[in-house]
Amino acid sequence: MKSSTLQMCLPGLRPGDLAEDSTDRASGQVNKLQEADRVIHDWYRFVLSFPPHLVRDYLQDFGLSRGHTVLDPFCGTGTTLVEAKLNGIQAFGLESNPFPHFASSVKVNWNIDPDVLVSRAHQVADATLEQLREQGIDDDRPFDGDIGDIPLKSLKPEAMKLLIKNSISLLPLHKTLVLLDHLKEHSSEACYNHALLALGNALVMSIGNLRFGPEVGIGKLKRDVPVVSVWLSEVAKIASDLRLVAGQEYPNCYVHLADAREISQVLAPHSVDGVITSPPYPNEKDYTRTTRLETVVLGFISSRAELRAFKKTFVRSNTRGVYKEDDDDRWVARHQEIQRIADAIEQRRTELGKTSGFERMYGRVTRLYFGGMARHLAELRKVLRPGAQLGYVVGDQASYLRVMIRTGQLLADIAQVLGYELIRIDLFRTRFATATKREMREEVVVLRWPGERGD
Numbered sequence: 001m002k003s004s005t006l007q008m009c010l011p012g013l014r015p016g017d018l019a020e021d022s023t024d025r026a027s028g029q030v031n032k033l034q035e036a037d038r039v040i041h042d043w044y045r046f047v048l049s050f051p052p053h054l055v056r057d058y059l060q061d062f063g064l065s066r067g068h069t070v071l072d073p074f075c076g077t078g079t080t081l082v083e084a085k086l087n088g089i090q091a092f093g094l095e096s097n098p099f100p101h102f103a104s105s106v107k108v109n110w111n112i113d114p115d116v117l118v119s120r121a122h123q124v125a126d127a128t129l130e131q132l133r134e135q136g137i138d139d140d141r142p143f144d145g146d147i148g149d150i151p152l153k154s155l156k157p158e159a160m161k162l163l164i165k166n167s168i169s170l171l172p173l174h175k176t177l178v179l180l181d182h183l184k185e186h187s188s189e190a191c192y193n194h195a196l197l198a199l200g201n202a203l204v205m206s207i208g209n210l211r212f213g214p215e216v217g218i219g220k221l222k223r224d225v226p227v228v229s230v231w232l233s234e235v236a237k238i239a240s241d242l243r244l245v246a247g248q249e250y251p252n253c254y255v256h257l258a259d260a261r262e263i264s265q266v267l268a269p270h271s272v273d274g275v276i277t278s279p280p281y282p283n284e285k286d287y288t289r290t291t292r293l294e295t296v297v298l299g300f301i302s303s304r305a306e307l308r309a310f311k312k313t314f315v316r317s318n319t320r321g322v323y324k325e326d327d328d329d330r331w332v333a334r335h336q337e338i339q340r341i342a343d344a345i346e347q348r349r350t351e352l353g354k355t356s357g358f359e360r361m362y363g364r365v366t367r368l369y370f371g372g373m374a375r376h377l378a379e380l381r382k383v384l385r386p387g388a389q390l391g392y393v394v395g396d397q398a399s400y401l402r403v404m405i406r407t408g409q410l411l412a413d414i415a416q417v418l419g420y421e422l423i424r425i426d427l428f429r430t431r432f433a434t435a436t437k438r439e440m441r442e443e444v445v446v447l448r449w450p451g452e453r454g455d
Contacts, residue, residue: 032051033045033049033051033052034051034052034053037051037052037053039241039244040082040086040107040110040241040245041079041082041083041107042237043103043106043107043197043198043201043234043237043238043241044077044103044106044107044197044200044201044204045077045079046076046077046100046290047212048212049076049077049079049278050079050278050393050428051079052079052082052083054393054428054444055079055080055083055084055276056083056087058274058276058391058444058446059083059084059087059089059274059276061389061391061446062273062274062276062389062391064084064089064273064274065087065088065089066088066089066251068089068090068273068274069089069090069091069092069271069272069273069274070084070089070090070091070092070272070273070274070275070276071091071092071093071094071267071272071274071275071277071383072091072092072093072094072275072276072277073093073094073260073263073275073277073279073376073380074094074095074260074277074278074279074280074315075093075094075095075100075101075104075255075277076095076097076100076104076278077100077103077104077107078093078100078103078104078107078108078255080093080276080277081093081104081107081108081253081255082107082108084253085108085110085250085251085253086250088250088251089251090251090252090253091108091251091253091254092253092254092255092256092267092272093253093254093255093256094255094256094258094259094260094263094266095255095256095257095258096257096258096259096260096310096313096314097287097288097291097295097310097314098257098295098300098301098310099200099291099294099295099298099300100291101255101256101257102193102196102197102300103197103200104255105193105255106193106194106196106197107197108253108254108255109193109194110242110245110246110250111190112190112191112194112242113190113191114238114239114240114242114243114246115239116189116190116191117191117194117195117235117238117239117242118235118236118239120186120189120191120195121195121198121231121232121235122232123186124179124182124183124185124186124195125179125228125231125232127182128175128178128179128182128228129228131178131182132175132178132228135150135151136149136150137150137171137175139175139226139227139228139229140226140229142223142224143171143223143224147170147171150171150174152170152171152173152174153173153174153177153178153181154170154173154174154177155173155177155296155297155302156302158302158303158304159296159301159302159303161304162292162296162301162302162303162304162307163292163293163296163297164210164216164218164289164292164293165218166209166218166221167208167209167210167218167292167293168203168207168208168209168293168297169209169221169222169223169224169225171223171224172207172208172222172224172225172227173297175227175228176199176203176207176227176297177297179199179227179228179231180199180297180298180299183195183196183199194235194238195235196298197238198231198234198235198237198238199231199234199298200294200298201234201294202227202230202231202233202234203293203294203297203298204293204294206225206226206230207225207227207230208293209221209222210293212290215285215289216289216290216292258313259313259314260279260315260376261315261328261372261375261376261379262379263376263379263380263382263383264379264382264383267383268383269382269383270383270384270385270386271383271385272383272384272385272388273385273387273388273389274388274389274390274391275380275384275388275389275390275391275392276390276391277390277391277392277393278392278393278394279315279373279376279392279394280314280315280317280318280369281317281394281395281397281407282317282365282366282369282370282397282399282400282405282407283317283318283397283399283400284318284319284320284358284399284400285317285318285399286318286320286321287314287317287318288307288310288311288321315328315369315372315373315376316328316365316368316369316372317365317369317372318365319358319361319362319365320358322361322364322365322368326368327371328368328371328372328374328375329364329367329368329371330371331370331371331372331374331375331378332367332370332371332374332414335370335410335413335414335417337410337413338366338367338370338410339367341366341403341405342363342364342366342367343363344403345362345363345366345400345401345403346362346363348401348402348403349362349363349401352401354401359401362400362401363400365400366400366405370410370411370414373411373414374414374417374418377411377414377415377418377420378418381418381419381449381452384449384451385449385451386449386450386451387448387449387450387451388448388449389423389446389447389448389449390420390445390446390447390448390449391444391445391446391447392408392411392444392445392447393428393442393443393444394407394408394411394442394443394445395407395408395431395440395441395442395443396408396440396441396442396443397440398433398438398440407443408425408441408443408445409425411445412425412445412447415445415447419449419450419452420447420448420449420450421447421448421449421450422445422446422447423446423447423448424446425443425444425445425446426443426444426446427441427442427443428442428443428444429442430442
């Protein structure tokens, strides 16, 4: 498709967006974390998080600076919040998933003495290593004995069932839980959460058996792996970054464990000048699986009932998070294109003879997703100041039986019905979808809230 045609389809597309850095856009380089951006962002981060430089671009584009307030209603691991704080801008975040919420909260708390953090970590490490040595385990050398001879610590059976199978081996889990027990002895200290986040990142990146692509999966099973030294390295990284920001004044940033469809319950009316965010996309990605290892091992959830409770606070973006009582689809009941897409998915399912319970819900979850986003955008109006500008990073999807969903254009349509002004849709990057053999667009939908009449 030619650029001129795309500009007709995507109002306000910036000239040159399709031509500039086309190789980087297609290869995914534009989404990579730059070395200079690792400070604080790298404490804990989703593999596919949008990059800090994208946030900086839109902070500048929206004219946001000290004295303004930025919101990320789907804040994930806090990229927008950290970048806003680094630029002297107050920020608020909402996140429904408990461990990313915890991570974001820690990543915007820089009032920690890094020397105390390191000192306490070494105390915990010494106690952990001593206990492991008493059990015949040298954490720095692969264990070559019979693990049946060790009274291995484990999670309760209900919690173990929540883990992705083989996501962590028995001995590394044991060593992690021994370390966690000693760490909890310092749970009342200011540096505890930073030390706990360091362990969460170590679990994902080194201790567990996870691998990350478009989806989380299991890589090579590691019978044994160092735990204490890996954790200490993560602690040292955090301490080093804290020293870089010490002695400088930064605004406070806050993260709420809350549903993005109920924003007015946690934020004051007319308090937000800009929004930069990336909501979930309509696909079969269960975002709770991405964080399941650290969420369960570190005790943020321990039962299916707890998992179900917080999944209910998500915008419905996959069939594993849909419940009988869900009714967000009523928000888009009159949107003809969303109804057409949902009907096309159901027709394709029937033609292909797909009969599983999840496949039968593809059309419904499509309606629920866009209905949930409509509900979010309607609620968001209450906390925006007139003239607030918004950037939503979203991607085209074809996860549901290869029926194309132009997410950005549909969200733009919904927003305009709710009174927002569509400024433009910027191309962020393209990615090749192996299922459809097509280049899929990731875009930034740029909106403006003019205010209610009478504001």
